[in-house]
Amino acid sequence: MGVVREIVRKLFGESAARKVWDRLEIIGDIAILKSPRLAGMNDPLSINDYKAVAEEIMKVHKNVRSVWLALAPTSGNYRVREKYVHLAGEKRSETIYKEHGCKFKVDITKVFLTPRLSYEHLRVAKLVKEGEEVVNMFAGVGTFSIIIACKSNVRLVHSIDINPYAWKLMVENIKINKVEDKVIPYLGDAAEVIKSKLVNVASRVLMPLPELAIEYLEYALLALREKGFIHVYIHVKALKGEDPLKNAIDIVESKVKELGAKVLTNSARIVRLVGPRLYQVVVDIEVKK
Ligand SMILES: C[S@@+](CC[C@H](N)C(=O)[O-])C[C@H]1O[C@@H](n2cnc3c(N)ncnc32)[C@H](O)[C@@H]1O
The missing domain is CATH 3.30.300.110 (Met-10+ protein-like domains)
Structure with missing residues (x-):
């Protein structure tokens, strides 16, 4: 208990x-x-x-x-x-949250943050190889972006959020963690920021917003170079006997194909249960445009 x-x-x-x-x-x-x-x-x-x-x-x-x-x-x-x-x-409502040796200023009433994504933050950071350029489309206060900057040899992380409070805290958090040379904050809609500033730049794109991930996959592809990885977070239902991971991969793969790109590799893991038979799943795909 x-x-x-x-x-x-x-x-x-x-x-x-x-x-x-x-x-x-x-x-x-x-x-x-x-x-x-x-x-x-x-x-x-x-x-x-x-x-x-x-x-x-x-x-x-x-x-x-x-x-x-x-x-x-x-x-x-x-x-x-x-x-x-x-x-x-x-x-x-403001506090300093610590994760994987990084510090994040947050206001629980104005921005999204959950310690339940802690494992994901480090898992993705460990996948980033030396010299990569990453686009984080839904960055919040900068958790994924800053942990990647601290824990990998990434070249640059372009870190976008539409919430002005999250953006302001992200700017502060970049300074607090001394990663100004690696993390670039952008305030705005990820689709607009990518179309105007980040076409064909990324080796890896993060989409940690299940409500928008499938709709915005076309902008993730736009940000990606000819080949690269996309981490797509989605919510999937799985009825009795169904595999949520297979369902998630099917949804993401069919959207990628519909957008004219090719899936080279895929894998998926359950991030957390978000409702009865409703899972948050991350699908890691390698694609070629
Ligand atoms: C689930 S939270 C991100 C969590 C964060 N990555 C983390 O690990 O703590 C999703 C974020 O996406 C932002 N957002 C929503 N719509 C957006 C859009 N169209 N473009 C950019 N950011 C957006 C929200 O303001 C919110 O901060």
Whole structure:
């Protein structure tokens, strides 16, 4: 049993404990509780109840300075949660998040960030070979881009985001991590930035936004040189007996072929479960235009 369920059981009894979301997300010194309403379920606790839980959480996690409750899933173009309620500690939504030896300034109410992509950040960084030029189409506060710059011998990472807050934090994070010579930040729509500045430049393109990845594959191909790799993050359903990895590869390959390019190699891995039988999958493809 996780710490949230244990505290709820102590304060409000077994029945409430069974219904709460037992996962605490910790980003820097901020802890985020999640309401079962995120999954469309009833919440057994009121905001005041959550405030009592938050006080207990701060006693257990001594490094947590601020606790928030998430009441809405990530949504919209910027993939930000519309609704957060401050519960305990400092009323502050900005923090420094550390991952793989890099530091990221984030504001949990204004930008997307999840520690659940941590493995992916390093996995992709390890694939980057010396002298590569990478385009990150949906960079957020710069996590993939900066970790690639720190952990590989990449030549350049072109790092695009449409959210002005994410872009501003990405610019700061590039300085904090001293990778100004390797990571170039761009503010704007990835399609527009690529069409105007980044045609045929990349050996590798990252597309970490499942909601737009398939629609924007044509711009990933535009950014790519004659041959290279694309990392496509998508959400796929897999019914009983179906393989989500095969489904994901089929979707990406058929789109690449429709766009007139050839798939040379492919592989896929499940990043995380995002709903009942709904998976986030990354498809790594090598293509020739
Ligand atoms: C899932 S988040 C990226 C997460 C980030 N790569 C990470 O690992 O932390 C997707 C990002 O895409 C950005 N975005 C959405 N639409 C975009 C577009 N058309 N062009 C560029 N960025 C876009 C959002 O603002 C958001 O920061």
